[in-house]
Amino acid sequence: MEHKRRKTPIQVERTEPHLCDLKLRFKILRMTPFFSSLSESDLVAVNQLFHEKGFEAGEYIYFLEDPAQHLFIIAEGRVKLLRHAVGGKDVLLELLVPGEFFGSLSDQDNSIYPDTAQAQTAVCALTISTEDFRKILKMYPSVAITVMDAISDRLQSAHETIRQLSMQSAEKKISYMLLKLARKLGQPQSVGLLIQTPLARDDLAEMTATTPETASRIISQFQKEGWIATGRQWIAIQDEAALRSLLEEDNL
Amino acid sequence: MEHKRRKTPIQVERTEPHLCDLKLRFKILRMTPFFSSLSESDLVAVNQLFHEKGFEAGEYIYFLEDPAQHLFIIAEGRVKLLRHAVGGKDVLLELLVPGEFFGSLSDQDNSIYPDTAQAQTAVCALTISTEDFRKILKMYPSVAITVMDAISDRLQSAHETIRQLSMQSAEKKISYMLLKLARKLGQPQSVGLLIQTPLARDDLAEMTATTPETASRIISQFQKEGWIATGRQWIAIQDEAALRSLLEEDNL
DNA sequence: CGGTAGTTTGAACTACGTCAAGGGTCGTGG
DNA sequence: CCACGACCCTTGACGTAGTTCAAACTACCG
Numbered sequence: 001m002e003h004k005r006r007k008t009p010i011q012v013e014r015t016e017p018h019l020c021d022l023k024l025r026f027k028i029l030r031m032t033p034f035f036s037s038l039s040e041s042d043l044v045a046v047n048q049l050f051h052e053k054g055f056e057a058g059e060y061i062y063f064l065e066d067p068a069q070h071l072f073i074i075a076e077g078r079v080k081l082l083r084h085a086v087g088g089k090d091v092l093l094e095l096l097v098p099g100e101f102f103g104s105l106s107d108q109d110n111s112i113y114p115d116t117a118q119a120q121t122a123v124c125a126l127t128i129s130t131e132d133f134r135k136i137l138k139m140y141p142s143v144a145i146t147v148m149d150a151i152s153d154r155l156q157s158a159h160e161t162i163r164q165l166s167m168q169s170a171e172k173k174i175s176y177m178l179l180k181l182a183r184k185l186g187q188p189q190s191v192g193l194l195i196q197t198p199l200a201r202d203d204l205a206e207m208t209a210t211t212p213e214t215a216s217r218i219i220s221q222f223q224k225e226g227w228i229a230t231g232r233q234w235i236a237i238q239d240e241a242a243l244r245s246l247l248e249e250d251n252l
Numbered sequence: 253m254e255h256k257r258r259k260t261p262i263q264v265e266r267t268e269p270h271l272c273d274l275k276l277r278f279k280i281l282r283m284t285p286f287f288s289s290l291s292e293s294d295l296v297a298v299n300q301l302f303h304e305k306g307f308e309a310g311e312y313i314y315f316l317e318d319p320a321q322h323l324f325i326i327a328e329g330r331v332k333l334l335r336h337a338v339g340g341k342d343v344l345l346e347l348l349v350p351g352e353f354f355g356s357l358s359d360q361d362n363s364i365y366p367d368t369a370q371a372q373t374a375v376c377a378l379t380i381s382t383e384d385f386r387k388i389l390k391m392y393p394s395v396a397i398t399v400m401d402a403i404s405d406r407l408q409s410a411h412e413t414i415r416q417l418s419m420q421s422a423e424k425k426i427s428y429m430l431l432k433l434a435r436k437l438g439q440p441q442s443v444g445l446l447i448q449t450p451l452a453r454d455d456l457a458e459m460t461a462t463t464p465e466t467a468s469r470i471i472s473q474f475q476k477e478g479w480i481a482t483g484r485q486w487i488a489i490q491d492e493a494a495l496r497s498l499l500e501e502d503n504l
Numbered sequence: 505c506g507g508t509a510g511t512t513t514g515a516a517c518t519a520c521g522t523c524a525a526g527g528g529t530c531g532t533g534g
Numbered sequence: 535c536c537a538c539g540a541c542c543c544t545t546g547a548c549g550t551a552g553t554t555c556a557a558a559c560t561a562c563c564g
Binding site for chain 4: 168200201202212213216217219220231232233
């Protein structure tokens, strides 16, 4: 009685197409670690400086080398942060969810984006000019410290990614990535711990520095072992421990 | 008439063994982007909170999972930031030089270091407890913003590293890394643009997710082409353009 | 000038990339 | 509601870049 016709278990929340109402805006600003220390009235003032903007699935929010003048906070949807590699291949750096930020923090003019942001699903984002954001930082020093901590966490996470990319086998890299995604996007469902985002083999390949074919082979293998359940653009984890123990193996 | 007996061109500056005098302390604190906005008297106050500590080449400054309670700023020497991978292999995340920082920014107790810091050469570091550092941040809000910008730059750099690690061939990865190191540590010498640090093949391998053997083969090849000069633990670039053009090749 | 640690080179093996063809899933329009 | 077409995924066969193991070499330090 689980699913009748629709096989995909993926269902990214979505209220109004591309728009988020005032209530959501406040909820998001509150949720963002940045402004957690602000009073209600300060938050109202800060809210004035943000604009909201909607994007369709697949749309580029900004592209590599565009002039970098805005900071974005995701209210709804999923955003891919990527860099382009030689031969048309892309590298997927991060998959961002509501409450997370991306774009430019620095207010030097003539600066450009070092990466590309693409909406993976329909997205509503709160935007602010870097200029206005720097004003907030100067006005509320506690915010600067919180932002510093947030970026610091991101840096740790990037370092961990570097470590994992340096791990030899594709098997391990994919195993690691599935666990990482599950921690961030996992939702318990009848099929298992579902990674709640439309995740193609190509995406997985771009995240693990491998090819879609290799990703597919390994995903199939994991499925045969009974560790995961999978379909078109979705993966659910059924045996987290098995994946984790794979990572610790010291293949001599 | 260049070199007589000593073949190694590497000569990392070093005044007193493991100790840096007061003049150097001030010079370093000034040099660090963190405190660039502070007045002379503020800097004197900040200086009080720092202690200096010396480390020998090869010594661990802190180790993975040690309790994280200090922030370090390098006054002299080179520091390797690394993570351990399965099978005793390490991943070299960053090679840090005077003026750069590492360690813990966050003041949550019970936090631990996510990586290991090792002195590559003799090092003198300025240390401060994270607790004291947080006091500085609260006292001088402009510092928090500067630190935020510094970490933000590091994150960009880490993202770029991820992109480069995802590039297929070892040839390209090593070529990229040599250029990156030359930009940071390069000194014009008779042998070419010398990367001023003791750089073993193992280090290069740990930075590019490959093996010492592969690194050696590629280094030899570059040398045969006349693009670099090299010896035991050193590399100097002679044809930067050649290395750069290698990166842009779209090997079909 | 000898020893140690770093480096080079060789040869065998293999995981993974590449190219290519076939099969499944979804959503759009008749 | 069904059927077509697009897109995504799977699987196979093949070639090769890079790892691994091992042995010889050489730059450097004391």
